[in-house]
Amino acid sequence: MTIVEVPDQTGKVVIITGYRGLAYHSALALAKANAEIILLARNVEKAKENAEKIKKESNNDKISVEYMDLCKFDTIRSFAKSYIERKKPLHILMNNAGIMAVKDRQVTEDGNELQFQTNYLGHFLLTHLLLPVLKSSAPARIVCLSSIAHVMLQASIYKNDINLEKGYTPWKAYCQSKLACLLFAYEMSRRLVGTNITINAVHPGIVDTGLWVHYASNFPLSKSFYNIFEKRVMITPEEGAQTQIYVATSKECETETGKYYANCKKSTSFNYLSYKKSLHKELYEISLKMTGLEKGIEPEVSQNEKVEKVENSN
Ligand SMILES: NC(=O)c1ccc[n+]([C@@H]2O[C@H](COP(=O)([O-])OP(=O)(O)OC[C@H]3O[C@@H](n4cnc5c(N)ncnc54)[C@H](OP(=O)(O)O)[C@@H]3O)[C@@H](O)[C@H]2O)c1
Incomplete structure (x- = not known):
């Protein structure tokens, strides 16, 4: 795998979910190209250690860490709300963080199957909450980490048991979540026509x-x-990060949207479900409900704030 040459990113603000593995190498490459980077992490201390390493290696001190746990919708809402209040632009959103093949079924405090929320629903929510700022910063790019796992035999959208209460297996959950990430990019690309925001x-x-x-x-x-x-097949994290870096920064991808990339090239999905536009839409609507976004994209006002507002208006 060749290492992508990243065009100068001076003035660009990038949000990446995660701080190690592919997130680390994506952040490092973008930092070397002078971007400002915010790493969203649930493990803030460890993420700060990596941010320091990136600063040293890239000679760029515009690398920061903020708390957000994809398993907790309220932390996503708090981050998005505070980000919007800063009136800071956002040019690249990399929906990267994830977990794979967790042995036993686990449920988040929002009531969703763990892999589905971490890999997909959390990013669905984050993307929607940051859309106003992406729109006002356009041209902007959203990159969603899917996986070849979306073509595996078990890869489907289990509409009648989306939280896999009845039939959980570690791979079924991972494959569903990664197929969902791909369908989200396809559906969202149509919804973002005319905004100068791409999503791949x-x-x-x-x-x-x-x-x-x-x-x-x-x-x-x-x-x-x-x-x-590992020894025979796997590529290094630096090599693995190249496709997302390419899609986020290359001139060639500037206007490409609603595409699936592998190996720094447009690729073809071999899951027929990925071509079903009706399923993209259906999943989108299910996801709006599951994230509470059907009530609108504004972050929900917390109970305390509601009380303060009522008291102030009396
Ligand atoms: N590696 C592969 O072979 C491969 C193949 C296909 C697709 N992908 C996709 O690539 C993406 C990045 O994976 P990776 O290979 O870089 O894995 P990784 O090294 O395990 O990194 C995963 C990152 O996600 C973060 N994360 C997990 N749960 C989180 C949560 N609830 N809230 C916030 N952050 C959370 C982790 O932070 P913590 O330390 O807090 O857990 C970590 O920073 C994933 O979406 C994965 O599905 C990877």
Whole structure:
């Protein structure tokens, strides 16, 4: 995999979810090209350590970390609200963070299956809440991390059991979430026509990052398979980050939208479901409900703020 040459990003503001693995290398490449970067992380201390490394290696001190946990919608809403209040632009949103193949079904405090919320619903919410600022900063680009896993046998949108209460398996949950990320990019690209905001989905390759931790530790034989696999097939995190960096910054992708990329090229999905526009729309509507966005894109006013408003108006 060749390393992408990133055009100068002076004046560009970038938000990346995550701080290690592909997020780290994406941030480093963009920082070297002079972008200002905000890493959104639930593990702020560790993310700050990486931000310091990026600052040193890139000689760019415009790297910061803010708290946001994709498993907690209220933290996404708080971040978005505070970001909008700053009146700061946003030119690139990289919906990157994720988890894979968690052994047992877990549910977030918002009541959703863990992988579906972390990988997909959290980013769906974040993207919508940041849309006003992306629109006012346009041209802007949104990059969604999907995966080749969206073509696996179990990859479907389980409309009647989207939180997999009845039939959870670690891969079924991951594949559904990654197919959802791809369908979101397709659906959103149509909804963003005329805004000068592009949105594309990416498969980064099979990359040796922390993502494999559940797979390597939770399944019989998978640790040894992982060890063999890792040595022979996997690419490095720096190599893996190239496609998302390319889509976020290259001249060639400036106006491309609603596409799926792998290996720094437009690619073809081999899941027939990805071509069903009716499913894109259906998933979009289900997601609006699951994130509470059907009531509007403004961050919900918290209970305390509501009380303050009522008291002030009396
Ligand atoms: N690696 C691959 O082979 C591969 C292949 C296809 C697609 N992808 C996709 O690429 C993306 C990046 O993965 P990676 O390979 O870089 O994995 P990684 O090294 O494990 O990094 C994942 C990042 O996501 C963050 N994260 C997880 N749960 C979060 C939450 N609830 N809130 C906020 N941040 C959270 C992690 O932070 P914590 O330290 O807090 O967990 C970490 O920074 C994922 O979406 C993945 O599905 C990867």
